[in-house]
Amino acid sequence: MRSRVTAFANQKGGVGKTTTAVNLAAALAERGKRVLLIDLDPQANASSGLGMERTPGASLYGALLEDGTPAQDKVRHTAIRNLDIIPSEIDLAGAEVDLARKELYLHSLKFLLEPFLEKSRYDHVFLDCPPSLGILTMNALTAAHALIVPSQCEYLALEGLSVITRLVRQLRAGNANPGLELEGIVMTMFDGRTKLAMQVVEEVRKHFGCRVFDTLIPRNIRVSEAPSFGKPVVTYDRSSAGAEAYRALAREYLRRRKAASAPAQAGAPAAPKVAVPAAMSGAERLRRCYFHEELDRPGVCSRTEFPEYDPTYDELKELLHKHADLRLAWRGPLLDGEPGTSSRTEPHSDDFDREITVIRTPRGDLRASRLVSRNGGPDLQETHFLGSREDAEAFLSLPFPVIQGDVSSFAGLVREAGDRGIVEAELGMNPAGLVAELFGPEAFARMSASDRDVVHALCERQMRLVQETAKFQLARGVGPFFAMLCREYATPPLLDPADFHEFSVKYDKPILDLIHDAGGRVHIHSPGRVKAVFKGFLDMGADVLHPFEAPPAGDITAAEAKALARGRMTLEGNLQVAHMYERTGEQVREETLALIKDCFDDRRGLIVSPTASPCIRGAGRLCLAQYRAMIEAVTGKPAD
Numbered sequence: 263m264r265s266r267v268t269a270f271a272n273q274k275g276g277v278g279k280t281t282t283a284v285n286l287a288a289a290l291a292e293r294g295k296r297v298l299l300i301d302l303d304p305q306a307n308a309s310s311g312l313g314m315e316r317t318p319g320a321s322l323y324g325a326l327l328e329d330g331t332p333a334q335d336k337v338r339h340t341a342i343r344n345l346d347i348i349p350s351e352i353d354l355a356g357a358e359v360d361l362a363r364k365e366l367y368l369h370s371l372k373f374l375l376e377p378f379l380e381k382s383r384y385d386h387v388f389l390d391c392p393p394s395l396g397i398l399t400m401n402a403l404t405a406a407h408a409l410i411v412p413s414q415c416e417y418l419a420l421e422g423l424s425v426i427t428r429l430v431r432q433l434r435a436g437n438a439n440p441g442l443e444l445e446g447i448v449m450t451m452f453d454g455r456t457k458l459a460m461q462v463v464e465e466v467r468k469h470f471g472c473r474v475f476d477t478l479i480p481r482n483i484r485v486s487e488a489p490s491f492g493k494p495v496v497t498y499d500r501s502s503a504g505a506e507a508y509r510a511l512a513r514e515y516l517r518r519r520k521a522a523s524a525p526a527q528a529g530a531p532a533a534p535k536v537a538v539p540a541a542m543s544g545a546e547r548l549r550r551c552y553f554h555e556e557l558d559r560p561g562v563c564s565r566t567e568f569p570e571y572d573p574t575y576d577e578l579k580e581l582l583h584k585h586a587d588l589r590l591a592w593r594g595p596l597l598d599g600e601p602g603t604s605s606r607t608e609p610h611s612d613d614f615d616r617e618i619t620v621i622r623t624p625r626g627d628l629r630a631s632r633l634v635s636r637n638g639g640p641d642l643q644e645t646h647f648l649g650s651r652e653d654a655e656a657f658l659s660l661p662f663p664v665i666q667g668d669v670s671s672f673a674g675l676v677r678e679a680g681d682r683g684i685v686e687a688e689l690g691m692n693p694a695g696l697v698a699e700l701f702g703p704e705a706f707a708r709m710s711a712s713d714r715d716v717v718h719a720l721c722e723r724q725m726r727l728v729q730e731t732a733k734f735q736l737a738r739g740v741g742p743f744f745a746m747l748c749r750e751y752a753t754p755p756l757l758d759p760a761d762f763h764e765f766s767v768k769y770d771k772p773i774l775d776l777i778h779d780a781g782g783r784v785h786i787h788s789p790g791r792v793k794a795v796f797k798g799f800l801d802m803g804a805d806v807l808h809p810f811e812a813p814p815a816g817d818i819t820a821a822e823a824k825a826l827a828r829g830r831m832t833l834e835g836n837l838q839v840a841h842m843y844e845r846t847g848e849q850v851r852e853e854t855l856a857l858i859k860d861c862f863d864d865r866r867g868l869i870v871s872p873t874a875s876p877c878i879r880g881a882g883r884l885c886l887a888q889y890r891a892m893i894e895a896v897t898g899k900p901a902d
Contacts, residue, residue, distance in 0.1 A: 282508075295344065312342070313340065362397060409445055410446055432781040541558055576882070577886055589686060774803040788807065808835055809872075833868055837870070845888065850891045
């Protein structure tokens with residue numbers, strides 16, 4: 263018999279998650295259902311709440327790390343007939359780190375349980391998750407058929423519910439677990455004497471409708487006392503209000519399962535399609551763009567690397583912040599840098615200083631220099647670190663950098679974005695792009711022809727570095743949106759399409775696969791001529807591609823790009839940034855409407871934006887009307 267697996271999760275602690283998992287399991291067991299509870303929380307509260315001693319080696323920790331122990335060997339009987347448990351222990355906390363080192367680490371629990379569940383005698387398998395959205399919880403959600411979210415009747419309930427339900431959508435859309443269902447929301451610690459509790463329940467039901475269980479779990483002293491005696495409340499005090507509530511929840515749960523599994527009656531109406539909201543928040547709209555879902559309108563954004571210290575762009579910054587869909591960039595201090603790196607600056611001319619950077623390797627020093635503008639203009643790369651095979655081998659002799667750092671600023675940026683938009687975690691340059699920067703375009707083209715093996719070795723090193731950075735971030739709650747840059751040096755005409763697949767697709771795809779397996783999405787910025795390699799972006803799994811430029815700057819029209827990307831990848835662009843300075847607002851409006859006509863007939867997969875950041879020093883007011891026209895053409899509203 264194939265058991266139904268249900269995860270109990272909420273990233274917020276103290277909401278009655280473990281209490282609900284334990285007592286619903288016990289109430290179902292009372293009704294003759296065979297239940298297995300798997301405690302995945304290193305705090306082991308579900309285990310102690312069912313009278314289990316905390317025993318080293320009792321959890322799934324070793325089995326998850328493939329020590330050869332079958333899952334069934336970890337099953338223990340409880341004092342309650344029909345209810346078994348796989349206990350937890352504090353060592354399970356180490357799985358958050360150890361699992362991140364594995365390939366397909368989000369599927370570790372699923373792979374472990376599948377052979378066991380195929381022959382399982384259990385009607386229900388419950389997974390009690392830690393109070394976080396870390397790797398153990400993500401493993402549970404990847405392995406589960408359904409999710410139950412206990413939520414306390416308090417003011418911030420909706421905020422927590424929106425996070426976990428958004429994660430469910432991401433896991434489904436990202437194919438990490440396309441069949442995952444939101445079984446329901448259980449409102450806990452309900453106090454009918456307070457107006458707040460009633461308001462919270464009404465608000466949650468307003469947003470989630472029939473997904474909220476009718477049964478309310480009351481705030482009850484017996485529910486709180488029972489775990490200290492190693493018992494669920496349904497056996498600790500059978501007549502208490504808490505015990506009665508959990509028995510009622512068990513009855514409602516079984517009714518729902520029976521209704522869900524019953525075959526549809528002949529002639530019954532089809533289930534209604536999920537409606538697209540008439541007006542979305544910026545955050546929801548961009549999320550749908552990255553997950554290729556239907557939209558109310560195209561997204562509208564702009565890259566925001568403005569000229570430094572240029573007040574002429576202040577009005578444009580305000581316009582974009584107020585009226586465009588907000589996309590904030592985050593880059594954490596996660597690398598300790600290449601060992602032995604140092605920099606110094608010396609005068610060069612009236613307009614520039616020269617910055618010289620030295621990397622000390624076991625095989626000798628590598629130097630690069632760039633000219634840094636004194637008046638806020640663009641910097642100029644003067645020389646590059648690598649110019650020969652010997653230089654490349656010296657770079658490869660460096661020890662691998664250590665991934666470390668504090669990621670707490672990411673959560674602050676997410677709060678700043680709110681429902682206005684999303685936050686992208688920047689992964690820096692893709693492997694081929696980084697190697698191209700180390701060499702410079704001419705030497706990179708030469709080395710890719712004469713010394714392909716060493717170029718591959720450099721790309722592989724950078725791929726590992728980006729993968730480890732992504733794992734570090736994902737394990738600490740960063741995501742689900744990531745961004746990676748691709749240099750035009752790695753695309754035609756400098757390299758041919760076969761080279762793009764060999765040096766870009768080959769090393770980018772494993773990075774994107776890792777992020778997709780974690781339920782994330784990746785934005786790729788690759789300027790230049792991409793028509794000949796467009797399929798490569800699809801093959802590597804890019805979710806959003808910017809800027810897909812039309813001639814003369816690029817070589818692919820909007821209609822051509824849409825024909826190739828339809829249903830698979832969102833397009834971002836393709837208004838030439840030069841037009842934002844050179845053309846009138848009305849001309850930009852017409853270009854925007856033409857772009858929407860070519861790329862938005864299916865109401866999916868388009869973010870309107872210029873092809874680059876506003877870039878001309880002192881010209882911020884010159885392009886203000888054009889950006890306003892772009893935004894108004896997309897939104898249909900005045901952007902005053």
